[in-house]
Amino acid sequence: MPLDDDRRLVELYDAHAPSLWRYVVHLTGDPVGADDIVQETLLRAWRSPRILAQEPESTRAWMFTVARNLVIDEARSARRRHEIGVAETPERVSSDGTDALFESLLVEEALAGLDYEHRAVIVHAYYGGRSIAEVARRLGIPEGTVKSRLHYGLRALRLALQEKGVTR
Template sequence: MPLDDDSRLVALYDAHGPSVWRYVVHLTGDAAGADDIVQETLLRAWRSPRIMAQEPASTRSWMITVARNLVIDEARSARRRHEIGVAETPERAAGDATDALFESLLVEEALVTLSLEHRAVIVHAYYGGCSVAEVARRLGIPEGTVKSRLHYGLRALRLALQEKGVTR
């Protein structure tokens, strides 16, 4: 007498459910999660006409494979990795400004060693963002003098930084 789908599903569970459950617990260490995996495995067997047509004794390897794939899928899922969606992206972490602070202190110490004329031109041009013409107008000196002081001032600044071990 042929078995109906409900009877076959009960027979599948009776024949393979405990074995599949132990296998999943062995893989995951989670008894509650193993119940869910076994239930999903049986649901997939019930949805598969080929499996439901077979004798329950010949489907264990198929069920073990399905259960193993479900465990792998669960391990790869975002829910398993405890990822949650949020409405807004989190703020970016601010970097540590300690290195920049030390570099600025070294440059400041090196600038102090320059002559007042060279220092004024470099500060206006590089820290003030002024063009050569603007620096010349602000300091009341010709543009050629600004270019010359920038050139020699940067050279002196480089030497001062080299003495402090900052540059090559």
């Protein structure tokens, strides 16, 4: 870089770096990141002969636009989206199981309120993980009857749970 370009770069820095840095900190809230953005902005000005040929005062708008675009690019980058900056590693929240226990008690009460035929089909199919054919074979009833009892049993179960305030 010729001596004249060195002088122009120093002039650009002196004229714009402090206000550019404050602008970037205002946008990002990150003083360390602002240093990087200002450095990159000045580097781009140094690499652009057209900018170096202008007077330092006329490059201000260009530099602020470049800095703003760099801030936007950084915010959109994959690295930034997947990074979570925290002072301490957060504790993992684990469920104490109270809600699940309460819900299972409500479902158990609602199931107990069904007649035996409907309850048996629901328990075999949903809690036993069996197919319609397997439930029919185990209970010794036709598959159509299993489907019918499942339909009406689930309907009765839904109504019982609605009465307890569990579902809409």
